[in-house]
Amino acid sequence: xxxxxxxxxxxxxxxxxxxAFAEAMRQINPDVVAAYPITPSTEIPMKFAEFVxxxxxxxxxxxxxxxxxxxxxxxxASVSGARVMTASSANGIALMHEIFPIAAMFRAPIVxxxxxxxxxxxxxxxxxxxDSMPERDSGWIQIYCEDAQEVYDTVLLAVRLAExxxxxxxxxxxxxxxITSHCYEPVEFLSDEIVRNFVGTREPFWPLLDVDVPVSxxxxxxxxxxxxxxxxxxxxxxxxxxxxxxxxxELAFVTGREYGAVERCMTDDADYVVVVMSSAAGVAKxxxxxxxxxxxxxxxxxxxxxxxxxxxxxxxxxxDKLGVAVLDRSVSPGGAPPLAAEVRTALYDxxxxxxxxxxxxxxxxxDFFPADAEMVFxxxxxxxxxxxxxIGLRDKYARGRRAV
Amino acid sequence: MSAxxxxxxxRRDNPLCEGHRMCPGCGAPTALRQAFMGIESPxxxxxxxxxxxxxxxxxPYSAWRVPFMHVAFENAGAAISGVEAAHRALRRRxxxxxxxxxxxFGGDGGTYDIGLQSLSGALERGHDITYICYNNQGYMxxxxxxxxxTPRSASATTSPAxxxxxxxxxKQKNLTEIAAAHGIPYVAQTTLHNPTDVIAKVKRAxxxxxxxxxxxxxxxxxFWKIDPADQTRICRLAADSRFxxxxxxxxxxxxxxxxxKKPLPIEEFLRPQGRYAHLFRAYAERADLIxxxxxxxxxDWERLKSRCG
Numbered sequence: 156x157x158x159x160x161x162x163x164x165x166x167x168x169x170x171x172x173x174x175a176f177a178e179a180m181r182q183i184n185p186d187v188v189a190a191y192p193i194t195p196s197t198e199i200p201m202k203f204a205e206f207v208x209x210x211x212x213x214x215x216x217x218x219x220x221x222x223x224x225x226x227x228x229x230x231x232a233s234v235s236g237a238r239v240m241t242a243s244s245a246n247g248i249a250l251m252h253e254i255f256p257i258a259a260m261f262r263a264p265i266v267x268x269x270x271x272x273x274x275x276x277x278x279x280x281x282x283x284x285x286d287s288m289p290e291r292d293s294g295w296i297q298i299y300c301e302d303a304q305e306v307y308d309t310v311l312l313a314v315r316l317a318e319x320x321x322x323x324x325x326x327x328x329x330x331x332x333x334i335t336s337h338c339y340e341p342v343e344f345l346s347d348e349i350v351r352n353f354v355g356t357r358e359p360f361w362p363l364l365d366v367d368v369p370v371s372x373x374x375x376x377x378x379x380x381x382x383x384x385x386x387x388x389x390x391x392x393x394x395x396x397x398x399x400x401x402x403x404x405e406l407a408f409v410t411g412r413e414y415g416a417v418e419r420c421m422t423d424d425a426d427y428v429v430v431v432m433s434s435a436a437g438v439a440k441x442x443x444x445x446x447x448x449x450x451x452x453x454x455x456x457x458x459x460x461x462x463x464x465x466x467x468x469x470x471x472x473x474x475d476k477l478g479v480a481v482l483d484r485s486v487s488p489g490g491a492p493p494l495a496a497e498v499r500t501a502l503y504d505x506x507x508x509x510x511x512x513x514x515x516x517x518x519x520x521x522d523f524f525p526a527d528a529e530m531v532f533x534x535x536x537x538x539x540x541x542x543x544x545x546i547g548l549r550d551k552y553a554r555g556r557r558a559v
Numbered sequence: 560m561s562a563x564x565x566x567x568x569x570r571r572d573n574p575l576c577e578g579h580r581m582c583p584g585c586g587a588p589t590a591l592r593q594a595f596m597g598i599e600s601p602x603x604x605x606x607x608x609x610x611x612x613x614x615x616x617x618x619p620y621s622a623w624r625v626p627f628m629h630v631a632f633e634n635a636g637a638a639i640s641g642v643e644a645a646h647r648a649l650r651r652r653x654x655x656x657x658x659x660x661x662x663x664f665g666g667d668g669g670t671y672d673i674g675l676q677s678l679s680g681a682l683e684r685g686h687d688i689t690y691i692c693y694n695n696q697g698y699m700x701x702x703x704x705x706x707x708x709t710p711r712s713a714s715a716t717t718s719p720a721x722x723x724x725x726x727x728x729x730k731q732k733n734l735t736e737i738a739a740a741h742g743i744p745y746v747a748q749t750t751l752h753n754p755t756d757v758i759a760k761v762k763r764a765x766x767x768x769x770x771x772x773x774x775x776x777x778x779x780x781x782f783w784k785i786d787p788a789d790q791t792r793i794c795r796l797a798a799d800s801r802f803x804x805x806x807x808x809x810x811x812x813x814x815x816x817x818x819x820k821k822p823l824p825i826e827e828f829l830r831p832q833g834r835y836a837h838l839f840r841a842y843a844e845r846a847d848l849i850x851x852x853x854x855x856x857x858x859d860w861e862r863l864k865s866r867c868g
Contacts, residue, residue, distance in 0.1 A: 186648035189641060213651060215644040220680030224637035227630055227677070231605065231641025234628055236655070237648055239641075257630055356652070363626045364646055364655040366601040373629035374616035384618075 164349055164409070170342045172303040172335035176242065176268045176328070177202035179310035181211055182350035186237035186357075189217040189228035191247060194280045195332040196270035199242035222247035226254040226265075233263035233325075234372055236362030238314065242268035244332060248286040249274060252293070258325050259294025260388050261372055264317030264357070265325040266310065267295075271433070271484075272332040273519045281520020282332040284432070284485040287461075288493045294388060296326040296395055297462040299433045304342045305414065306330045311345075312399070312406055312414075314354045319398045323360070324391040331434040333520065349409055395463050416465035418457040421447060422472045425454025427535040430473070430498055431482040432458050435516070435523045439482075442528035453532050458494065469501040473509055478535035480512045480543070510540035514554065521547045530554065565755060568596040572624060574604065579622035580614040584787020586751050586777025586794070587611050587693040591664060593754050594691055594773070597762030601625070602660045603646075605639045607669030608632035610700045611693060633673040636681035636690060639663035643686045660765045661687065667694040667708035671734050682741040682770045689764040689771045692734065695779035703782040707732045710802075711855060712848045713834045715782070720837035725848055730855055738772035739808040745771035746808040749816070751778075751794040756805060756816060763807070776803045784833020793831065800828040801860045806867070813866040825853045 170178070177199050180188070190200035200218070207216045215232075219225045222243050233239040243251060248269060258265055274285040287297060298313065300306045306328065313326040330336055345353075361370050376384060396416065407413035420440045422428055429439050436457040446453040456472050458465070473479050479502075483492030491499070495513035502509050512534060517523050527546045534543060534554075544554035574595045581588045587610060595602070603626045606612040612629045615622035630638045643661045650657065663681075665674050670692040678690060697715050698704040705715035710731045714720035718727035735748040745767040747760040757775060764771035776797055780787045797803040798817055802825060805817040826849055829835040838845040 186652075187641065187644050189637075189644070213648065215648045217640060217644050217684065219637060219640070220676060220683070224634060224640070224677050224680050227634040227637035228641030228644065230630055231628065231638040232645035232648075233641075235603075235642045235645035235649070237645035239645075253631060254634070362655070363603060363628055363642060364649065364659065366603065366626060366656055366659060369624060369626045371616050371621035371623050371627045373612075374618045374621060375613045376618040380618055 164346050165343050167341055167343050169339045170303060171337050171339050172300070172306045172330045173198035173270065173337065174202055175303040175307040175342050176310055177206070178344060179307050179350070180240055181206045182347050183238070183240070183311070183314055183354050184212045184351070185214055185240045187215045187217065187229070187232035187239045188241060189219050189225045189232065190241045191219050191222045191225045191243070193222065193244050193247040195272055195336045196242040196244040196247070196268060198336070199268050199270070222250040223254065226251040226258065229265050230254060230258045230261060230263050233258070233265050234261055234362070235364045236357070236359035238318070238357040240266045240268070242270065244270045245272035245274055245286045248290065252290065255290055255293035255295055257373070260385070262323035262388070262391065263325055264323055266313045266317055267325065267327050268310070269327040269329045270332045270336045271329055279519040280332070282334050282484070283518045283520070287327060287329050288485045290327070291462055291493065294324070294392070295462065296324055296392070296460070297329060298326065298460050299329045299458070300335065301434055301436050301457065302335060303340050304412070306335065307342055307344065308406065308410055308412055308414065311350060311353060312402055315402050316395070316399055318357050319402070320360065321394040322391050322398050324395065329433065334434040345409060353406065353409065392463050396465070399460070414459060415468070416460040417468045417472065418459055419472055420455040420457070422454035422456055424452060426452040426477040427479070427532055428454040428456050428473060428476050429480045429482060429528060429531055430456045430458060430494065432461070432484065432494060435482065435484065438523050438525055439528045442525050442532070446529070446532060451532065464497050466501040469498060470505060473498070473502060474505040475507070476509055478510050478512065478538065478540070480514060480531045480535055482514050482516050482531070482546070484517045486515055486518070510538065512539045512541065512543040514543050514546050516546035523547065568758070574602060574623060574625040575615065576622050576624050580617055581610060582780065582787070584778070584780040584790050585610070586695065586779070586790055587666070589751055589790065590693050590757060590775045590777045591691070593751070593757040594761040597758040597760070598660055598662070598765050600658050600660045600765070601656060602662055603642055605629065605635050605642060605663045607635035607665030607674055608700070609666040609669050611664060611666065613700060632669050634677045635663040635665045635669060635674055636677035639688045639690070640681045640684065640686045643688050660689070662689045662691060662765070664691040664693060666699065667692060667696060668698040668706045670694070671707040671732060679741065682738060682743050682772065685743070685769050687768055687770070689761065689773065691761065692772070692774045693777050694774055695777050695782060696731065697779070697782050699779045699782055708734065712838060712852060714837060715834070725837060725845060733859070735772070735774045738774070742811065743770040743772065744768070744810050747806070748774045748803070749805045750776035750797050750803050751791055752798040752805070752817070760807065782834060784836070785831060789831070796823065796828040796831070799823045800825050801856050802828045804860060804863050806863065813863070813868065815867050825849065825856050
């Protein structure tokens with residue numbers, strides 16, 4: 156239950172995804188932030204450093220010398236008992252990779268703002284999901300936000316979710332680099348008091364700093380016991396759907412906005428559904444609206460939570476459709492694109508076979524236009540399935556209006 | 560520090576307890592147990608991946624009577640930074656005890672090489688920590704590979720002495736000087752030649768506010784190919800031959816802690832060690848390399864002496 160205070164409960168401002176994240180951090184007032192600059196997430200620690208310099212937080216801000224040290228210092232602080240946050244992108248995420256499974260196994264409830272950017276080479280600073288997708292097996296919760304408002308709301312949720320004693324699992328709060336992180340849009344911020352009442356303070360389990368109850372973290376474990384220990388970690392992840400649902404409803408009580416693991420747009424009676432993540436869902440949902448105006452039974456399913464993956468929800472939405480298109484913003488060279496692979500897995504247990512067409516789009520920040528989404532729906536109406544091509548590509552393998 | 564004190568200290572519970580699985584004669588646990596004798600306050604320890612970390616935490620046991628954390632190989636400096644920062648933040652919220660000391664340790668692989676960046680970051684940021692390098696001059700946990708701390712001519716498994724190459728071709732880097740160049744308030748270099756020296760130096764390191772670095776030369780009987788019983792003897796030879804000068808840098812001021820009255824030739828340090836056996840083969844003695852080792856020692860000593868003013 157959240158107590159509404161004397162402050163004005165809401166204020167509406169033009170802001171960006173990065174600045175909304177940083178503002179949430181200021182309000183949460185974490186104990187420790189350790190971060191390193193990388194485009195496009197740099198603004199988050201930069202803005203937060205301003206808050207620290209102006210005395211608006213009590214946070215110990217550690218401006219480290221690399222992302223590897225950023226996540227390591229976060230792990231050290233989190234295991235110590237502190238509430239810890241950081242942010243990064245692309246190569247920074249890749250450099251942190253070694254430490255992600257360690258953080259997850261330590262049950263260190265770190266919240267990381269992951270501003271999606273493509274992995275070089277060639278060097279490119281714009282959005283795709285090639286940085287976060289390789290982390291899907293690292294043991295972190297992955298939530299993908301569509302816009303700045305959702306980023307703000309999700310950061311608040313993520314702190315409680317990560318620290319919940321049935322979960323104790325770190326969280327990536329993902330947003331699309333530049334598209335969401337740098338574009339200004341209206342965002343409704345809660346008052347500091349409401350935020351602080353919602354997030355509370357962390358109550359750590361087995362904190363390293365308790366010198367009266369010494370514990371050892373990161374021991375050497377041979378084959379006799381490793382498997383059992385690893386399995387206990389997976390329990391935290393399996394509790395996420397229940398806990399996240401409870402916390403989302405609690406947060407929605409004050410924000411009026413509730414997010415599920417998936418967002419359904421006109422899917423109930425749809426014949427054809429496009430499945431997509433993050434900011435591109437905005438375009439897809441617009442096209443659904445206009446197709447509905449023309450009598451086409453189109454729908455859009457936005458997958459918000461990628462880990463744990465909402466197999467049941469996806470199956471419930473898509474199980475009776477005439478055609479489904481899955482749009483991936485990353486590739487898995489030599490294998491199925493990550494979102495398409497998960498959607499097909501979800502659909503395998505359906506009594507009826509649902510045709511799934513898989514597309515790659517938006518690599519390196521390539522724009523995704525309404526005409527692209529319309530083309531996908533046309534493909535579905537023609538019965539297309541299997542790998543269906545690259546949207547927005549300019550060479551002979553292209554699908555869509557920019558084909559040569 | 561008097562001998563009476565030392566006896567008392569050995570009777571006290573050490574943060575690193577007995578029954579760990581380090582090899583007989585290994586200098587690393589000796590160094591750390593001596594180091595902890597110099598710390599009166601409650602202590603939290605982080606360790607880089609390596610022999611010490613692996614052999615003291617074999618599940619379901621832990622040889623640590625104090626809070627201990629190992630994250631990975633190259634990041635003990637960053638891990639202890641996070642712990643120390645968390646302590647400052649959480650003390651403000653009234654949590655945990657005041658006056659906790661923060662100690663990170665790593666072998667020379669985790670400190671000179673893969674962990675150098677993380678160490679440098681921690682020293683530059685000035686966390687109130689003490690970093691102890693137990694330096695056996697190579698990667699022992701993986702089987703005696705050469706590191707940036709391996710001295711010239713030593714035979715290691717990735718710089719083996721063969722028909723053509725006489726062991727490692729390069730001189731070791733001087734990490735103590737690199738640490739001192741960070742301008743931190745306390746840097747020291749020592750070995751196991753005299754237990755009171757390690758104790759006194761670590762005591763000073765933890766009691767100095769800010770970042771401190773202590774580099775302790777320790778033998779690995781398997782790599783150095785010495786009798787495990789010769790741990791102290793070989794360390795005395797390292798100090799007496801001036802191969803491993805024992806000194807401190809206190810707020811930039813260099814101070815020799817031990818000056819051998821009659822310095823021994825480097826040969827006295829090299830000859831007992833199997834890792835230099837190829838320099839002393841009958842009819843194939845490498846007098847040239849022994850001479851080179853002596854000139855390395857002499858030039859380093861002269862430079863150190865000039866800094867000591």
